[in-house]
Amino acid sequence: MCEKSILEQGGNCLLSGSLLMSKKVVRLYACSLNDLHAAGTVECEIMVQNEARQCFILHYNDSIYAYVNRCPHTGINLNWQPNQFFDITGQLIQCSLHGALFRIEDGLCIRGPCLGDSLQAVNFEVRDNDIYLLYDQ
Numbered sequence: 001m002c003e004k005s006i007l008e009q010g011g012n013c014l015l016s017g018s019l020l021m022s023k024k025v026v027r028l029y030a031c032s033l034n035d036l037h038a039a040g041t042v043e044c045e046i047m048v049q050n051e052a053r054q055c056f057i058l059h060y061n062d063s064i065y066a067y068v069n070r071c072p073h074t075g076i077n078l079n080w081q082p083n084q085f086f087d088i089t090g091q092l093i094q095c096s097l098h099g100a101l102f103r104i105e106d107g108l109c110i111r112g113p114c115l116g117d118s119l120q121a122v123n124f125e126v127r128d129n130d131i132y133l134l135y136d137q
């Protein structure tokens, strides 16, 4: 989970947990670049219309990717342990239940029961040394 949970709305900061905003884009602090580089993946939870959504951010080949932590096959979380999303090769995202494999670059399932489906990408931005998840309200 995120160590800091600060929501921003147009310059105002609100504590996470109750996201009752009408502005289009919400920015949620996820982690620092240093934390992501050290861990490789970071899990976060965002609240969208009072519904918790698990997300994760990956650092791979000098790029950053963010997805909703939800397998398109059954809807469960992908990881079997905290912050463990990569397959044994470290080249793909793997679902812990039935082993579906997803490309890191676009979330497309290339093997498994949800072949051809994709993980849901999450927009993000990097400001200074911090990563923020962006989503519409």
Ligand code: FES
Binding pocket: 071, 072, 073, 074, 075, 076, 095, 096, 097, 098, 099, 100, 112, 113, 114
């Ligand atoms: S739940 Fe992910 S492959 Fe079946």
